[in-house]
Amino acid sequence: MPRRAALAFVAFLGLAAEEPLHEMGPFPTREMFPLYLPTMAYQPVDPVPLGRGRWRWGLHWIEANTFQFSDIFEQYAPRDASGRVAVTEAVFASAAAAFPDLPTLYYFDEEIARFELEGRYGLSDKTDLWFRLPVQNHTGGFLDPLIEGFHRIGFEQPGRDRVLKNQVALAVAQYGKVVFYNDERILGKTQDPVLGLTHRLLATPTWTLSAAVSLKPPLTHTYDAFRSGWDQTYGITGAYRPEGRHAFYFGGAFVRRPHGSPEYTAIGFRNGVGAHATWEYRRWRRVQPFLQLYWQSGYLPRRPSQHFDQPSLQHDAGVHWHWTPHTTLTFRYLNNISHWGNTADMGLGASLTAHF
Numbered sequence: 602m603p604r605r606a607a608l609a610f611v612a613f614l615g616l617a618a619e620e621p622l623h624e625m626g627p628f629p630t631r632e633m634f635p636l637y638l639p640t641m642a643y644q645p646v647d648p649v650p651l652g653r654g655r656w657r658w659g660l661h662w663i664e665a666n667t668f669q670f671s672d673i674f675e676q677y678a679p680r681d682a683s684g685r686v687a688v689t690e691a692v693f694a695s696a697a698a699a700f701p702d703l704p705t706l707y708y709f710d711e712e713i714a715r716f717e718l719e720g721r722y723g724l725s726d727k728t729d730l731w732f733r734l735p736v737q738n739h740t741g742g743f744l745d746p747l748i749e750g751f752h753r754i755g756f757e758q759p760g761r762d763r764v765l766k767n768q769v770a771l772a773v774a775q776y777g778k779v780v781f782y783n784d785e786r787i788l789g790k791t792q793d794p795v796l797g798l799t800h801r802l803l804a805t806p807t808w809t810l811s812a813a814v815s816l817k818p819p820l821t822h823t824y825d826a827f828r829s830g831w832d833q834t835y836g837i838t839g840a841y842r843p844e845g846r847h848a849f850y851f852g853g854a855f856v857r858r859p860h861g862s863p864e865y866t867a868i869g870f871r872n873g874v875g876a877h878a879t880w881e882y883r884r885w886r887r888v889q890p891f892l893q894l895y896w897q898s899g900y901l902p903r904r905p906s907q908h909f910d911q912p913s914l915q916h917d918a919g920v921h922w923h924w925t926p927h928t929t930l931t932f933r934y935l936n937n938i939s940h941w942g943n944t945a946d947m948g949l950g951a952s953l954t955a956h957f
Contacts, residue, residue, distance in 0.1 A: 623657075623956045624649060625929060626840070627850040627879045629717070629733070630895040630917040633665035633948060635709050635771055636909065638737075638792070639823040639865055640858050641815075641832030643875020643897045646731075648811040648838040648852070650801050651723035656957040659719040665935065665948030666744040670708040671906040673700060690782045693772040701777030704904045708772045712742025727801040734794045739787040739824075741767030744947060771824070773868075780867070781826055793817045793829065799838070809840040813854065819861055827868070830859035834875075850879035850893075858900070873898040886923070893917040914938045919950070929954045 626647030651657055673696065688708050697706050714737065721731035773781040797815035804810075817832040836854025853876035860866040875897035882890050894916055901909035919933030935948035
């Protein structure tokens, strides 16, 4: 009996290898920096329609660490007994009071685990409807030691060796007064969903070009304090798939960020643009590595002691493993390249995607 089961399993694998495997397209690269979470960030969208009546479901997990602060903390930084920076509400309030002329003063140190359910449905052979529903945990996490070890190789981020490990500290001050502070862990917090529509404009044997629009209804409060407006994106997404071992995806969009709650509006979010470029290697049928670059413009006006007016550039490197003809496992490593103080420090991710 065990022998028959083994032979059947081998035969199944042989048949599965002959089945056509689904394309994955560009992958969501979520900007994890805390001030980006209330608003809408640019996201890559697959330009290739699924086909009428077909479904694709995905469950994504990204664990990313954030450690960024206003440049005054390079000098004004309280230390604990081990020499690490420990920021409490009283310490931050004291620092803010010492700089009453600064429009914005901030200190962020936390780890965010983002779980996102993604669904996509083929309304027609050219048009897909899709949604994303994220749930997040905000904790001290486990990535600090891993990041510090990685930075010793030669990718050091200034100040990383001084941050208190596994700390949760989120603080914003305006003109010397603290307007937001949180040092408590948040578990299972639902974020705003995103609804989208993709419509194919051009299709040739090697090229696909589609229009993509999306809307984020403001149904929740991030950190129980910030509620966005009805954010929207309007963009183009494409694919170039020549014969051979390589496939390329690309796209860009305009991100509109209208006013939200008074606390959200006071941050001063502005409209922006984003873009992505993806390369996928297809030498092997079941295993396909990829590299994605993810860029978006700054989202706040230029102000002293912060860099949120500067653009952000991240890389997303990973591999798709086509487990069965209908399911794919994806493993990813994300990191920021720009180091402007408006990007996540490092992230790890895994996804399970199924087609029906």
